[in-house]
Amino acid sequence: MTAEAWRLASLGLSLVLLLALGAAGGCWLVDRHYRPLLDAANTDLATARLARDNLETLAGEQVESWVTWYWLGMSAQGRQPRL
Template sequence: MTLAQKLAGLVLVVILLLVLGGGCGAWLAARHYRPLLDAANTNLVTTRSALDSLEALAVEQSRKLGELVQAGELRERNAALAQEKARQEARPDYAAANNLLRERTGGDPAQAARAIIDKELGL
């Protein structure tokens, strides 16, 4: 065997060992990291599912909050209208009560006010 053949055989053995070492290293790395990657993928799927659920809940909550705000504004407007209507309906009664009170006190507004205050205080 010549030196070139020995050198070619040695190179072939070195290449074979490198390929075999790389293959074994890849197999060992896959064996070590595959469970970690599977767990990470499972966590990713779970996290994305939870995120989607939370986004859906946030959208629903936002919609319901908007509805509550609108309902509150509607109640506020209706209460203001009812209050104004009651005020309008009570005007004739207040006017009649004031006239009646003036007649009792002789038309003096100060005397009328004193009579009202005395009545409220129970004097």
């Protein structure tokens, strides 16, 4: 290889390394920017799931209460004398 070829090869390698370093720096900056937002979103998601599970439990209890009330009422009607 000639000296000119070595110079072009080293220049190309330097350019590739500089681009890789810039990409890594950009990834690091993006991570620093979005990490707090992702943490807040994950906290909100956990809170929403907890609230959804709580509402699902309460709805199940309400349905159970209505069914019990309905069957107690139906059995009470069966015990009343018919006029």
